[in-house]
Amino acid sequence: MRIVGLMSGTSLDGVDAALIETDGERILGFGPGLERPYTRDERAVLARAVEAARAWSFEGAEPDFSDAEAVLTRTHEAAVRAVCDAAKLAPDTLDLVGFHGQTVLHRAPSGTRPGRTRQIGDGQALADALGCPVAFDFRSADVAAGGQGAPLAPVYHAALIEAAGLERPIGVLNLGGVGNITHVDARGALIAFDTGPANGLIDAFMEDRTGTAMDTDGATAAQGRPHEGALADYLDHAHFGQDGPKSLDRWDFSLDPVRNLSTEDGAATLSVLTARTVGLALDRLPERPKRLVVCGGGRRNRTLLSLIETAAGIRVHAAEAVGWRGDLIEAEAFAYLAARTMKGLPISFPGTTGVDKPMSGGRVVRPR
Numbered sequence: 001m002r003i004v005g006l007m008s009g010t011s012l013d014g015v016d017a018a019l020i021e022t023d024g025e026r027i028l029g030f031g032p033g034l035e036r037p038y039t040r041d042e043r044a045v046l047a048r049a050v051e052a053a054r055a056w057s058f059e060g061a062e063p064d065f066s067d068a069e070a071v072l073t074r075t076h077e078a079a080v081r082a083v084c085d086a087a088k089l090a091p092d093t094l095d096l097v098g099f100h101g102q103t104v105l106h107r108a109p110s111g112t113r114p115g116r117t118r119q120i121g122d123g124q125a126l127a128d129a130l131g132c133p134v135a136f137d138f139r140s141a142d143v144a145a146g147g148q149g150a151p152l153a154p155v156y157h158a159a160l161i162e163a164a165g166l167e168r169p170i171g172v173l174n175l176g177g178v179g180n181i182t183h184v185d186a187r188g189a190l191i192a193f194d195t196g197p198a199n200g201l202i203d204a205f206m207e208d209r210t211g212t213a214m215d216t217d218g219a220t221a222a223q224g225r226p227h228e229g230a231l232a233d234y235l236d237h238a239h240f241g242q243d244g245p246k247s248l249d250r251w252d253f254s255l256d257p258v259r260n261l262s263t264e265d266g267a268a269t270l271s272v273l274t275a276r277t278v279g280l281a282l283d284r285l286p287e288r289p290k291r292l293v294v295c296g297g298g299r300r301n302r303t304l305l306s307l308i309e310t311a312a313g314i315r316v317h318a319a320e321a322v323g324w325r326g327d328l329i330e331a332e333a334f335a336y337l338a339a340r341t342m343k344g345l346p347i348s349f350p351g352t353t354g355v356d357k358p359m360s361g362g363r364v365v366r367p368r
Contacts (some may be wrong), residue, residue, distance in 0.1 A: 273305065
């Protein structure tokens with residue numbers, strides 16, 4: 001199947017879109033990929049939806065997300081059409097589109113309290129606009145079955161590792177708003193969970209202090225010194241004392257511990273926090289991988305990668321070093337998950353989200 005996968009992360013910077021060919025088990029080919037950035041106005045609409053979701057917090061009537069969903073439909077349609085133009089395909093000839101939508105709120109299960117997750121996005125509207133089937137709502141079934149609902153990319157990471165013939169055991173570290181790790185052992189078994197804050201806190205801190213979207217290449221962090229007291233505050237979070245599967249929301253951590261630090265020391269503290277939590281995550285695996293392949297925007301931050309190597313005591317490689325497209329892996333993953341959804345294959349597993357058995361998920365809608 002020729003499938004375009006779509007991903008809009010918690011940074012709200014834009015839509016990643018990528019075309020792959022897959023049967024839901026093997027990766028058979030890669031087509032064009034790109035990012036369609038959000039305009040300032042589009043980002044503002046999505047940010048208001050996130051704020052409304054945080055205020056709602058799954059209590060009472062759900063907010064009206066229709067304005068944000070209209071933005072998502074328009075921007076994701078444009079991203080698919082741009083990929084199809086690059087591939088010289090008509091959108092209505094695609095076999096499927098994998099549409100993650102926008103996560104506005106995620107609450108991990110805790111004790112007897114069930115988890116909840118909400119990704120907004122109108123799959124039917126996107127199918128109608130493109131004239132092809134759309135798979136979406138990938139997380140709800142997992143959460144309803146008692147799973148974490150995240151991470152979902154591990155089964156795609158395993159397929160990438162298999163296609164590239166990489167030696168196992170190996171780890172794949174995604175540094176997005178939140179970090180998550182996939183461990184593939186020598187037999188191919190999967191373990192995955194969220195490691196802790198990654199780009200999300202650093203980006204929020206830099207925007208608050210400097211008005212810039214990120215700490216480019218970790219230049220600000222490289223000039224600062226981490227504050228051990230602030231690190232201790234962050235690391236006291238219950239998440240770090242738990243084994244996986246476990247998941248986090250982008251908003252489970254605040255900037256409060258670093259508010260009184262200089263810009264340089266705050267950036268250094270948050271970067272060291274990410275590095276140390278990766279090390280803690282590796283300590284909770286049944287065996288340490290021989291190396292980590294890093295994808296997501298954080299792989300471009302050389303200061304952060306160096307800190308991870310030091311804190312975790314492991315070789316770290318950006319995705320491109322093994323021939324992967326580091327900016328597009330999550331979009332590719334949702335194309336792959338869409339294929340598995342259409343074929344009724346599992347997309348979440350006991351070792352990745354904590355469900356009792358491998359289970360399928362997602363919904364497929366066709367244009368009207």
